[in-house]
Amino acid sequence: MQIVTNAFLSIVVPLYNEEDNVTLLTEKIHESLNGYDYQIIYVDDFSTDDTRQVIKKMDDDKVHLIELKKNYGQSLALAAGIDYATGDYIITMDGDLQNDPSDIPKMLEYAEEGEYDLITGIRQKRKDSLVKKIPSKIANFLVRRVTKLDIKDNGCALKVFTKEIAKGLNLYGEMHRFITLLAFLEGAQIKQVPVKHHARNAGVSKYGLERVFKVVADMMLLLFIRKYFQRPIHLFGIFGVFLMILGTLIEMYLLVVKFGFGEDIGTRPLLIFGMMLILGGIQLFTIGIVMELLIRTYYESQSKRPYRIKKITIGDGQTA
Numbered sequence: 001m002q003i004v005t006n007a008f009l010s011i012v013v014p015l016y017n018e019e020d021n022v023t024l025l026t027e028k029i030h031e032s033l034n035g036y037d038y039q040i041i042y043v044d045d046f047s048t049d050d051t052r053q054v055i056k057k058m059d060d061d062k063v064h065l066i067e068l069k070k071n072y073g074q075s076l077a078l079a080a081g082i083d084y085a086t087g088d089y090i091i092t093m094d095g096d097l098q099n100d101p102s103d104i105p106k107m108l109e110y111a112e113e114g115e116y117d118l119i120t121g122i123r124q125k126r127k128d129s130l131v132k133k134i135p136s137k138i139a140n141f142l143v144r145r146v147t148k149l150d151i152k153d154n155g156c157a158l159k160v161f162t163k164e165i166a167k168g169l170n171l172y173g174e175m176h177r178f179i180t181l182l183a184f185l186e187g188a189q190i191k192q193v194p195v196k197h198h199a200r201n202a203g204v205s206k207y208g209l210e211r212v213f214k215v216v217a218d219m220m221l222l223l224f225i226r227k228y229f230q231r232p233i234h235l236f237g238i239f240g241v242f243l244m245i246l247g248t249l250i251e252m253y254l255l256v257v258k259f260g261f262g263e264d265i266g267t268r269p270l271l272i273f274g275m276m277l278i279l280g281g282i283q284l285f286t287i288g289i290v291m292e293l294l295i296r297t298y299y300e301s302q303s304k305r306p307y308r309i310k311k312i313t314i315g316d317g318q319t320a
Helices: 023-034 049-055 072-085 101-114 130-144 165-168 175-185 210-226 237-261 270-302
Strands: 009-015 036-046 065-066 091-093 118-123 157-162 190-195 309-314
Touching: 009 072, 009 101, 023 036, 023 049, 023 101, 036 049, 036 309, 049 101, 049 165, 049 237, 072 091, 072 165, 072 175, 091 101, 091 165, 101 157, 101 190, 118 175, 130 175, 130 270, 130 309, 157 165, 157 175, 237 270
Parallel strands: 009 036, 009 091, 036 065, 118 190
Antiparallel strands: 065 309, 091 157, 118 157
């Protein structure tokens, strides 16, 4: 196999309950990157199965295990891995074997020859359920609508970053869904390439239909505060969006009653109720934005990271 770069690589993989996948994933990474100089950084997001024990039993000097003190979510697990990484290129991927490590050399070739800051995958013949595909399509559509970035697949976790861009992303909360957009707003030159996609090998998907609301809340956050998108407003934003949608539907119904059937709606309590829902939703969403900015200021002004590491283990049990 031709080696396309001599640069040191860091492969960052967030893990949560992937005991049945992590051994095979490690083997596939070694096979795909034979001849390259690299480290594998597994970030265990407080798994409740034997993921950590399986990794330690590998006794692999290329494998670095970061154990977080509690479950922080995928974005902060990624942030912990990226902060720790020392590679000239930082590669991110999921731990469920749906991404194929054999695509990495091709992506590195584009990064080297084209001088791109980010190479991101477009999943071909995607092997996911509608529960995952629908939020993904919404996110991709919204990104194209509200930004100048034409990305076909924002949800693909397989990406190759230059060290400078990856270290400057400053991920918080669950903004990993829009990591390509974050890089774009940092000035990254981006290349999209087709990559393979496989059905989940083992384990259970962590995504549900509630992700649709999170996607909408995240995109509204990006739209309104563009360069201050650190943590999604899931506490207030989801409820705010829901109330605004419900209130709008009520008012649309009353408009149809007024102009379609000529009925008087001025004395209907439903009219006031709908307006209250819209105003209440706007207020909740605004509170969410203010909270996001306060959290961002808190962490950055005190030079704190929003995650805590319990322990870092390298290969045969050496603690970093």
